[in-house]
Amino acid sequence: MTHNLILRVVAKLLIPIIILFAFYVQFHGDFGPGGGFQAGVIFSAALILYALVFGLDAAEKIIPRWLLHLLAALGLVLYAGVGVVTMMLGGNYLEYGVLGSTQVSGQHLGILLIELGVGVTVAAVMLIFFFSFAGRSRS
Amino acid sequence: MIDLLINVTLLTFLAITAVAMVRMTDLFAIIMLFGIFSLLTAGLFVVMDAADVAFTEAAVGAGISTMLMLATLALIKAHQEKKPLGRRPWLPLVVVTVTGAALVYGTTDISNFGDPLAPPHTHVAPYYIEQSMADTGVPNMVTAVLASYRGFDTLGEVAVVFTAGVAVLLLLGSRRKKNNSTVDKEDSNDS
Structure with missing residues (x-):
């Protein structure tokens, strides 16, 4: 893994762009194609590329496994939590309209939060998949 | 064209x-x-x-x-891939042919691509097309349906993804070595 200079340089150039694209897909999903699911997959692809080029140990230093386990659950809790909050504010489960002063602003906030939850969970679970599979070949 | x-x-x-x-x-x-x-x-x-x-x-x-x-x-x-055993190749062939023929027969009942009078396009789709902008303020109709109108479905999908992650962790997550050292010790050794 130490001599792949071109691979390392290209990966270092590409990874920030991939992550930036993932955030674009995440937060621009309201206006163009995309959303939390695709953004999570793209974000995990950036870290998988890092793990492939620089090794699994280096990737696990960036995102340790316990953090991935936490994030996978946290995204789902965020999504379900939005539903609970809307119920507390007097609406139905996942009725985002009550989150804001107007129906549309509430919908915007609700969709933003649940898409974030989807993205976090998907990215974390994809990385758990990869780390679990790739981690076994070492031992 | x-x-x-x-x-x-x-x-x-x-x-x-x-x-x-x-x-x-x-x-x-x-x-x-x-x-x-x-x-x-x-x-x-x-x-x-x-x-x-x-x-x-x-x-x-x-x-x-x-x-x-x-x-x-x-x-x-x-x-x-291992070479399949050569006996009775006609059975899978019959199964595949019958299934394929049934599927092709099934396509004759599917409405034409883009037919505005097809049942799926006359049920709730017109409501989404006309009202999603006013209801949610989200220009991408797909996002509006997925995240807002069908928010509960998407919650279920996220739960499925999470469950898959948990299942993989249960099956493959712990990296045990032959000397049965604990997982925590192993993790600290690896890093």
Whole structure:
């Protein structure tokens, strides 16, 4: 893994762009194609590329496994939590309209939060998949 | 006209890829063809104006699943598919032919592509097209349906993804060595 200079340089150039694209897909999903699911997959692809080029140990230093386990659950809790909050504010489960002063602003906030939850969970679970599979070949 | 040409080209490549996958025995090449198959499918979705679906197919089908299959391939010893046993090839052939014929027969009941009078397009779709902007303020109708109108469905999908992650962790997560050292100790040794 130490001599792949071109691979390392290209990966270092590409990874920030991939992550930036993932955030674009995440937060621009309201206006163009995309959303939390695709953004999570793209974000995990950036870290998988890092793990492939620089090794699994280096990737696990960036995102340790316990953090991935936490994030996978946290995204789902965020999504379900939005539903609970809307119920507390007097609406139905996942009725985002009550989150804001107007129906549309509430919908915007609700969709933003649940898409974030989807993205976090998907990215974390994809990385758990990869780390679990790739981690076994070492031992 | 150009749509037809692209469709025919993509579908031809799709068929060639499918036949090549069946004929090949090298697992690495088959995985690569799986990725190409997904990418071609994504192209077809784009031609059919389903950009969101195409996006998912390209990212998940061509990207992540190819990656995971390669990771699996690295774990297993055999890189060659075993030659199937030669007895009774007519039984699978009959099953495949009958299933294929049933599916082709089924397509005759599907309404034409883009038919505005088709049942799926006359039920709730007009409501979404007319009201989603006023209801949610989100220009992308697909996002409006997925995140808002069908928010509960999407919550279920996220729960499925989470469950899959938990299942993989339970099956493959702990990396035990032969001397039965604890997982925590192993993690600190690895880093």
